[in-house]
Amino acid sequence: MNSPQITLVGAYGSPYSIKMRAVLRYRHIAHRWIVRSSSQDRGLPEAPVAIIPVLVFHDEDGGYSEAMVDSSPQIMRLEDVYQGRSLLPTDPVVAFLDHVIEDYGDEWVTKMMYHYRWHHLYPDAIAKAGSMLPLMSNNQMDPDQHHQMKSFITDRQTNRAALVGSTEQNRPIIEESFTRLLRIMEKHLTDHQFLLGDRPGRGDFGIFGQFSQLCFWEPDSALIAASQSPRSIIWAYQVDDLSSHDVGGDQGWFTRQNLPTTFHDLLCEIGQTYAPFMVANDRAFAYEEEEVICSIQGAEYRQAPFSYQRKCLVWLRETFASLSSKDQESVRQLIEGTGCEVLVADERD
Ligand SMILES: N[C@@H](CCC(=O)N[C@@H](CS)C(=O)NCC(=O)O)C(=O)O
Structure with a gap:
């Protein structure tokens, strides 16, 4: 495989990140997958909005040329840049x-x-997501920090459900x-x-x-x-x-x-x-x-x-x-x- 021209920054619990990782795999586009906030998530250009997935394009000197968000425009950009195994029907x-x-x-x-x-009727789901999401960026997270992050994420996400x-x-x-x-x-x-x-x-x-x-x-x-x-x-x-x-x-x-x-x-x-x-x-x-x-x-x-x-x-x-x-x-x-x-x-x- 040639050295990757693309880095995808995402998370295992993020549906849009898993969507874009699957697109890159299907299209045979060489890439690096980096979990947001993990130890590998360093030195990448800032995305225009603080969401994942972020698609980062590399430049010829081994640096980065651009970081973009939003999976649909990301798919269309990849269609412009890479040929073959297209996602776009010919009709x-x-x-x-x-x-x-x-x-x-x-x-x-x-x-x-x-x-x-995150709906309150599904407490097992809330507990599972609250426990697992923080560990995605660091599976060796200290138990006290894990506990705090679990409460923080659970509060934030359950409060956003109505939105x-x-x-x-x-x-x-x-x-x-x-x-x-x-x-x-x-x-x-x-x-x-x-x-x-x-x-x-x-x-x-x-x-x-x-x-x-x-x-x-x-x-x-x-x-x-x-x-x-x-x-x-x-x-x-x-x-x-x-x-x-x-x-x-x-x-x-x-x-x-x-x-x-x-x-x-x-x-x-x-x-x-x-x-x-x-x-x-x-x-x-x-x-x-x-x-x-x-x-x-x-x-x-x-x-x-x-x-x-x-x-x-x-x-x-x-x-x-x-x-x-x-x-x-x-x-x-x-x-x-x-x-x-x-x-x-x-x-x-
Ligand atoms: N329109 C975006 C949606 C991306 C999105 O909503 N990402 C979520 C994670 S799945 C996010 O980063 N939310 C911000 C946050 O949780 O702070 C896309 O198609 O990629």
Whole structure:
């Protein structure tokens, strides 16, 4: 292997970090993996925002040229820089739908992940995450310091749960959407190795990142996943390291003509949850409202507006606008009746 041109700084308990590590492995991009705040996390350039994962590019003299955050832009940057084993379907219509699935994973499935880790109804999950997260950066941490860090992290994260929507009111919405997603995945994976066919797309990595935690870490969600969709668990093991998965050039993707019904089922699920939420979040910003309020499967969902998610909707709409009018029409036909139509609607109401 050539010396790595990339360093990925992340953590084992961070879904987006595990997502990006899997992308680098699948794409055969030589890299170093460094756990944030570990003894190896030294001398790296500061990221623009204090979040993980951070993707650091190396320069020719062995220094560093740039550090960037946010997994979706990181994936797209890697597509610009590295050829082969691309995550982008060749059919622009399918590529757009793949973008939607990735964003659903990143911005909606993450609510499930946070909920099953930090909601007060899951004390075993809270205790487990509180104990394990501090040790990730130093497994030989002094027991007193470990105890202090556990309390600090547990307080901070449980107090933030409402910010991502994990409240008493939203609980059934989040939990039922997890079970429905698992059932759809189980059916889909019965016939297809990946969401996009015989090779993984951005959507696989987006949902996988969250499932890397939900299916293995959080005790309650892991049990639900095992009972509802054993195939999702095996898929998650596979996506974690697809370095040996063979891809033939540009082959292997579904096309707009052969999307299976289970793919349509997934779009319907996205259209019932993520889509109304993202649009309501955008509206809350536009009208300077203090709360995002929307109806999800007939129930009222509420949370504080989230500015990054507004950017995600803008990016999605920009991608749609960049499609030819024929491709836009194909997307509209494929998402008709799924609830995803609002994602590409021009007007806000
Ligand atoms: N939009 C970002 C989200 C990254 C994110 O939320 N990272 C979490 C860890 S999984 C984080 O660093 N949170 C800040 C903190 O916990 O202080 C992405 O796609 O990478």
